[in-house]
Amino acid sequence: MSNRRQALVTGGGRGIGRGIVLALAAEGWHVAINFRSNREAAEEAAAGARDAGGEATLVPGNIADPASRAEVAAATLDACGTLDLLVNNAGMAPRQRMDLLEMGEASYDEVMDVNLKGPLFLTQTLARHMVDRVDSGGSPGQIVNIGSISGFTSSTNRSEYCISKAGMTMMTALLADCLSPWGINVYEIQPGMIETDMTRGVKARYDALIDDGLTPIPRWGQPEDIGKAVAAIAGGALPFSTGEVIRVDGGFHMHRL
Numbered sequence: 679m680s681n682r683r684q685a686l687v688t689g690g691g692r693g694i695g696r697g698i699v700l701a702l703a704a705e706g707w708h709v710a711i712n713f714r715s716n717r718e719a720a721e722e723a724a725a726g727a728r729d730a731g732g733e734a735t736l737v738p739g740n741i742a743d744p745a746s747r748a749e750v751a752a753a754t755l756d757a758c759g760t761l762d763l764l765v766n767n768a769g770m771a772p773r774q775r776m777d778l779l780e781m782g783e784a785s786y787d788e789v790m791d792v793n794l795k796g797p798l799f800l801t802q803t804l805a806r807h808m809v810d811r812v813d814s815g816g817s818p819g820q821i822v823n824i825g826s827i828s829g830f831t832s833s834t835n836r837s838e839y840c841i842s843k844a845g846m847t848m849m850t851a852l853l854a855d856c857l858s859p860w861g862i863n864v865y866e867i868q869p870g871m872i873e874t875d876m877t878r879g880v881k882a883r884y885d886a887l888i889d890d891g892l893t894p895i896p897r898w899g900q901p902e903d904i905g906k907a908v909a910a911i912a913g914g915a916l917p918f919s920t921g922e923v924i925r926v927d928g929g930f931h932m933h934r935l
């Protein structure tokens with residue numbers, strides 16, 4: 679244990695999660711990097727965190743599985759001693775894009791378990807720790823949920839994903855409300871199109887849409903773009919905001935004429 683500030687980033691081994699890990703590490707944080715199966719990627723992220731001036735510990739586990747989720751929480755508190763920041767980043771797209779009229783219940787359950795139920799109950803466990811810390815005279819932690827523009831944008835070939843991300847916005851509001859007596863602020867970041875493994879399969883299609891002016895800022899977002907936003911929040915940049923949705927989407931959300 680050290681004097682560093684302590685964070686857990688779920689799904690921190692690659693993509694947006696890794697961008698968040700590296701941004702926090704550059705500010706000196708110790709980051710517990712949760713990953714489900716790709717240890718090599720998580721080890722790379724940890725090495726990058728140390729190179730950036732931070733510290734890192736790997737915390738394997740599947741946040742959709744109750745027993746494994748409990749192990750992630752316990753291992754995090756064991757490695758970190760305490761928790762200043764929880765970043766609920768892990769998420770998945772449906773394995774197969776299916777029209778809403780064809781979507782299967784198994785896919786719905788899987789996506790909802792990973793994207794909504796897992797983060798909610800992981801947060802419940804770790805928020806109790808944050809509450810206890812404040813009750814014992816310690817400082818409040820912060821929570822950042824990684825939502826999506828899909829929380830307000832219909833894509834009928836991945837409805838379960840959209841529903842899970844819409845649910846995350848209410849989860850953010852509920853947690854912000856519930857935890858406000860302890861000064862624990864809760865934020866949601868809604869990324870736009872970010873270049874990661876998740877979007878690899880739709881890259882050519884989205885390249886064309888971006889070229890056609892889909893976003894006022896005409897480029898793909900990168901994991902660092904989300905990392906910078908999380909690091910700003912983690913550094914205390916928004917002390918008078920909670921339940922707040924922060925869009926990091928190149929302006930995608932704007933209605934335009």
Ligand code: NAI
Pocket residue numbers: 688689690691692693694695712713714715716739740741742767768769770771792824825826827868869870871872873874875876877
């Ligand atoms: P990715 O597929 O590259 O990475 C997802 C990460 O989550 C991986 O590290 C994976 O191991 C982890 N993960 C998945 N299921 C897990 C589980 N059950 N337990 C523990 N870890 C698990 O995806 P990407 O793009 O980095 O996405 C990260 C987050 O950002 C997700 O919540 C995603 O929905 C969200 N997002 C992504 C956007 C994009 O354009 N790439 C846009 C908006 C939101």
